[in-house]
Amino acid sequence: MQIHPLITESDELADLCERLAKSEFVCVDTEFMRENTYYPLLCLVQVGNEHEAAAIDPLAEGLDLTPLLELLTDNDEVLKIFHAGGQDVEIIYNLTGKTPFPIFDTQIAMMAISQSEQIGYANLVESWLGITVDKGARFTDWSRRPLTERQIEYAIGDVTYLAKIFPKILKKLIKTDRGHWLNAEMEKLADPANYANDLDTAWHRIRAPGRNPAVLGRLKALAAWRETEAQDKDIPRGRIIRDETLADVASHPPKTQADLAKVRGLSQAWKDNDIGRRLMKVLKNAEPLSPDEMPDKPKRGAPLGKEGALVADLLKLLLKIRAREIDVASRLLTKSDEMEALAAGVRKLPILEGWRYEVFGKDALELVEGRLAFAVEHGRLKMTRIDGVAAVAAAENTAGAAAAQ
Structure with a gap:
């Protein structure tokens, strides 16, 4: 594989992107700093395929990133490969208002072919290539110039290794016929709505304190x-006011600006400074949330109660067994709240649709309805099906126990 010197000139970048545009896939990674700014500061972009790779310096004076951004967002013929790419996609969206597409995330893909929930990049490289990644440069200041050779070598390794690993993962996905399991996950990663900075929906990222309009x-x-204040000052939103403090002020609004001094998480200065006055003005003008903006109620059936909770625990045990049997990350199949809803009687759930129903939901439903039970054979836990009268009796016992509380 050819490794290019650090790209700082526009014509070099244009030539590279022209070649990569003819590839079936391009691996992408970024290095950025976001500790002190509202938007992440892009400091380095690494791209490559099976033949060549390069690091690009977006801080280089006069460098035109247009060919690179067009390759990532406007070329539908090239598959863009990331690992844990959510923040990388966010940066590209901030620069272009678009997200890379089509997209493939190796961290997500590993959930379909192993029990790895969120495998890190170093562990991915170790497991597929037997190579130990040098993590020494990981937490350096990527905004400082000049970059060292060690930094550049470390950064380019993120795409050169990925270019070798991706075909192996793809081969296994094809062999196991699990590629379609990932369609919805990849679409979610590429959905621009996940990265749009909409002031009207900024509150969605904060844990809502109840359902009071x-x-x-x-x-x-x-x-x-808070978003407007943070943007104006170009600092992280948490530097203005933390989520938990924001929720506390919304739940228990101070009557006067002087009362801000009593709010945990705010300094004494807020009782008479300009930002405190602006906050109080916002509170004064806030209107109750309209009915169409109210968050959906959680999907729940009858209250679980103690016995119903036991049924949910059995479903979680079944999930562990099935994930181990088929070598898949349990989180890709379902989540705890969905199993609790199933135990409580809810039947319109993702777990009961499509491939999830075939590989897990069908058995989960049979367990809840008394047609499946646990057994121990030769010291190993296994599942056994119950037929006829025994199934009816088991289902009645399960339903009765769940409703008893």
Whole structure:
């Protein structure tokens, strides 16, 4: 594989992107700093395929990134490969208003062919290539110039290794016929709505304190105000006010600006400074959340109660067994709240649709309805099906126990 010197000139970048545009796939990674700014500061971009790789310096004076951004967002013929690419995609979206497509994330893909929930890049390289990645440069200041050779070598390794690993993962996905399991996950990663900075929906990222329209209305107004303050000052939103403090102010709004000094998480200065006055103005003008903006109620059936909780625990045990049997990450199949909803009687769930129903949901439903049971054979836990009268009796016992509480 050819490794190019650090690219700092526009014509070099244009030539590279022209060649990569003819590839079936291009691996992408970024290095950035976001500790002190509202938007992540892009410091380095690494791209490559099976033949060549390069690091690109977006901080180089006069460098035109247009060919690179067009390759990533406007070329539908080239598959873009990332590992844990959410933040990389966010940066590209911030620069272009678009997301890379089509897209493939090796961290997500590993969930379909192993029990790895969130495998790190170093562990991915170790497991597929037997190579130990030098992590020494990982936490360096990528904004400082000049970059060292060690930094550049470390950064380019993120795409050169990925270019070798991706075909192996793809081969296994094809062999196991699990590629379609990942369609929805990859679409979610590439959905621009996940990265749009909409002031009206900024409050969604904060854990909502209940379902009181007045409280949620204040939370919505405060979250939008915080985004504007952070953008104007170009600092992380948490430097303005932390999520938990914002939620607390929405739930228990101070009556006067002087009362801000009593709010945990705010300094004494807020009782008479300009930002405190702006916050109080936002609280005064906040309106209750409209009915169409209210968050959906969680999908629940009857209250679980103690016995119903035991049924949910059995479903979680079944999930562990099935994930181990078919070598898949349990989180790709379902989540705890979905199993609790199934145990409580909810039947319109993702777990009961498509491939998830075939590989796990069908058995989960049979367990809840008394047609499946646990057994021990030769010291190993296994599943056994119950037929006829025994199944009816088991289902009645399960349903009765869940409703008894």
